Amino acid sequence: MKKRPKTLIIIPAYNEEANIGGVISDVMENVSEAHILVVDDGSFDSTATTARRHGVTVLSHPYNMGIGATMQTGYKYAAKKGYDIAVQVDADGQHLADQITHLLGPLIEKKADLVVGSRFIAESGYRPSLARSAGMAFFSRLVSFIIKEKVTDTTSGFRAAGRPCIEFFSHRYPDDYPEVEALVLLHKKGFSIMEVPVKMAERKGGRSSITPVWSLYYMIKVLLAIMVDMLKRPD
Amino acid sequence: MYQIFSVLGALVIFGLVIDFIRRGLLKEKYSVLWLASALAILALSIKKSFLDTIAIFLGVDYPPSLLFLVALLFVLLMLLHFSVVISIFHEKNKVLTQEITLLKNTLEEAGVIVRDEAKKAGEAEKAPKVRKGRGAGGRPAGKKS
Numbered sequence: 001m002k003k004r005p006k007t008l009i010i011i012p013a014y015n016e017e018a019n020i021g022g023v024i025s026d027v028m029e030n031v032s033e034a035h036i037l038v039v040d041d042g043s044f045d046s047t048a049t050t051a052r053r054h055g056v057t058v059l060s061h062p063y064n065m066g067i068g069a070t071m072q073t074g075y076k077y078a079a080k081k082g083y084d085i086a087v088q089v090d091a092d093g094q095h096l097a098d099q100i101t102h103l104l105g106p107l108i109e110k111k112a113d114l115v116v117g118s119r120f121i122a123e124s125g126y127r128p129s130l131a132r133s134a135g136m137a138f139f140s141r142l143v144s145f146i147i148k149e150k151v152t153d154t155t156s157g158f159r160a161a162g163r164p165c166i167e168f169f170s171h172r173y174p175d176d177y178p179e180v181e182a183l184v185l186l187h188k189k190g191f192s193i194m195e196v197p198v199k200m201a202e203r204k205g206g207r208s209s210i211t212p213v214w215s216l217y218y219m220i221k222v223l224l225a226i227m228v229d230m231l232k233r234p235d
Numbered sequence: 236m237y238q239i240f241s242v243l244g245a246l247v248i249f250g251l252v253i254d255f256i257r258r259g260l261l262k263e264k265y266s267v268l269w270l271a272s273a274l275a276i277l278a279l280s281i282k283k284s285f286l287d288t289i290a291i292f293l294g295v296d297y298p299p300s301l302l303f304l305v306a307l308l309f310v311l312l313m314l315l316h317f318s319v320v321i322s323i324f325h326e327k328n329k330v331l332t333q334e335i336t337l338l339k340n341t342l343e344e345a346g347v348i349v350r351d352e353a354k355k356a357g358e359a360e361k362a363p364k365v366r367k368g369r370g371a372g373g374r375p376a377g378k379k380s
Contacts, residue, residue, distance in 0.1 A: 039336075052350065059336050065329060073333045080337065175329075 005084035005108060007034040009100070010074035012067060013091035017045040020091050024054040027089060030097035034087070037077055041070040047091075072173035075161070079170035087160040095158045099198040103160035112194035114186055115160045118153035121197035135219055139180050142226070147187035151195060154180045158198060165191055174225060177218055181225045188229065237299050241280035249273040268316055272309035279305060 009027050013020050020038065027036055036056040040048040042064040051058045059073055071088060078086040085107050089095045095117070103115045120140075128136060139154045157179050161169060168189060174181040183193060252269045255261035261269075279286050279302055290298035342348045 059340050069329050073336055
């Protein structure tokens with residue numbers, strides 16, 4: 001009776017040749033039944049070839065389109081291929097594959113449409129800088145207020161989406177810095193969001209897409225996007 | 236004296252826009268604002284008393300500056316229009332690119348495209364490739380004339 005859900009692990013990657021191999025092996029070891037999809041966002045390095053050598057499906061954008069479009073390409077693939085669950089895992093090694101089962105649980109039990117892995121519910125060893133944690137706390141308050149449910153880690157990109165969410169994301173996903181805005185969009189559409197505690201690692205290599213210089217722009221852009229989303233007609 | 240210049244200016248813009256449409260260099264859709272602004276400037280500058288009356292009514296002391304205001308407003312409107320059009324193009328471009336990315340995958344699965352390591356060599360040309368093709372959109376229209 002109980003059918004195993006078809007699960008896809010989406011790994012968006014931009015110039016992550018140093019980390020991508022390790023991330024793929026980590027996922028293969030821990031979630032052996034899932035398929036892995038690497039969406040290469042027009043990398044200049046050997047990200048795509050390295051991923052292909054590990055035997056996973058690779059989609060390559062012809063040019064760099066940004067994380068939002070990259071995630072969405074993954075969701076479009078998941079929608080087209082009929083996956084029941086799609087898990088977002090960063091290519092930089094920050095997300096630990098042994099934590100994926102925590103994300104899958106609530107989805108399989110149909111307790112939520114989207115499950116977010118939070119670094120702040122339990123002790124996770126994550127130590128953001130003062131400025132960053134202030135920004136994160138701000139968005140946490142704001143999003144919790146808007147969706148009337150407590151969300152502690154709005155910027156976490158470690159998430160698992162169920163089938164209805166996959167379909168929604170495949171035709172509507174925010175462009176850049178999508179994590180926070182996606183939550184608001186989902187809430188507006190009536191999807192339920194749930195957080196589970198996860199552990200994350202410090203970055204092993206590469207750089208974060210959000211440098212201090214961009215953090216102010218990030219705050220303003222995300223804030224604007226949320227406000228506009230609140231005003232937009234539901235489509 | 237300034238009247239002659241602004242009337243001429245408006246007529247030249249009007250004529251250019253019409254000619255561009257005729258030659259297929261400009262889509263009718265994007266010409267509306269241009270024609271409207273040319274007509275507005277023309278209407279305001281063709282009769283001096285007309286501009287003066289409106290300027291007095293609006294409390295503008297120096298009537299010719301009203302022409303600048305109208306022209307500036309049209310320029311701002313056009314820029315806004317371009318931003319909207321660019322946003323629409325951005326979205327369509329994104330959808331197209333994603334579609335192509337997925338199509339490539341379908342072709343690979345069907346065995347139509349075969350991946351090999353030689354592909355790596357082609358990777359270097361990737362960057363300039365994106366830049367090309369700009370402005371090519373106007374060319375095919377030349378067939379019309």
